[in-house]
Amino acid sequence: MESIKIFGVRVDNVSLDEATNKIEAFLKDEGLKTIYTPNTEIVMACKENKKLRNIVNSGDLIVPDGIGLIYASNIxxxxxKERVTGFDLSMKILEIANRGGYSLYLLGGKEGVAKKASEKIKEKYPNIKVVGYHNGYFKGSHLGEKDHPEEIAxxxxxxxxxxxxxxxxxxxxKQEIWIYENKGRLPSKIIIxxxxxxxxxSGNTKRAPEIFQKLGLEWFYRLIKEPSRIKRQLVLPKFMIHVLFSKDVIE
Structure with a gap:
């Protein structure tokens, strides 16, 4: 599988269809395969943190979930090939699971979110076996407390x-750290x-309108809805400045 590195972070050069085909192959293969979805914010964090960079680079499939990564690769x-969002890939995974009758576990979100998401999934994808769910408020590897009783449970x-x-x-x-620290003891086929x-x-959050998605401006839509995100969103222009004026941006 062809890939490039942006500031040392591996990104697989796959289309959504190609990524979907990889998922289908993973589900028929032995062992657990990990999937990460870096965007510009994640790449910038990994640029400064070798441990995070190594975690992301260890993934079996790493898709470019960020329009800035597409711009950088073109520049x-x-x-x-194209932006492959974690949400779009997750929807493809659900379609595959529905066709194949695969089982699913949901981990994360506030209290009640995973439960509500599981109900919505069952409605739309009746052949998926949702075998369990848990909110994201527990102590464990992602908080530096590996093997805490809550995580073990x-x-x-x-x-x-x-x-x-x-x-x-x-x-x-947190999710990347948790996956990396625990993947060796999970009996599943894929984890994303x-x-x-x-x-x-779950319906708790609405995705950006399609026009924003097509233009790669979902970040701008979220900023309009949540102005408090301004500090996080400033990473995009910072990323582009580094791309334009740094050497050895992409390998």
Whole structure:
């Protein structure tokens, strides 16, 4: 699989269809495959933090969930095929699971979000077996408390129910850390860190209108809705400045 590195972060050069095909292959393969969905904010954090960078780079599939990554790859003449968002890929995973009758576990979100998301999934995808869910408020590896009793209880539950697929929505970098620290003891086929996907699935959060999605301006839509995100969103222009004026941006 062809890939590039942006500030040392591996990004696989795949289209949504190609990523979907990889997921189908993963589900038929042995062992657990990890999926990460870096955007510009994540890449900038990984640029400054080697441990996070190594965690993301360890993924079996790493898709470009950020329009800034597409711009950077074009500017530096190593173009990525297209933006592949974690949400869109998660929807493809649900379609595959529905066709194949695969099982799913949801981990993350505020109290009640994963439960509500599971109900919505069952309505739309009746062939998916949602075998369990848990909110994201527990002590564990993502908080520097590996093997805390609360984490062990969740892992025991997952091991008992043996879901084919696990959605982890703890937000970056917690979800990536949790996946990395625990992937060796989970009996599933694929695990994806997909941020706020469960919030959208549950109906608690609305995704940006399609025109914003097509233009790669979902970040701007969220900023309009949540002005408090301004500090986080400033990372995009900072990223582009680094792209324009730094050497060895892309390998």
């Amino acid at each position: 530096k003449k190593k173009p990525l 969740i892992i025991d539950e997952i091991c008992g129910k043996k879901p084919d697929i696990i959605f982890v929505g703890l937000g970056f970098p 860190g997909n941020g706020g996907t469960m919030d959208v699935l």
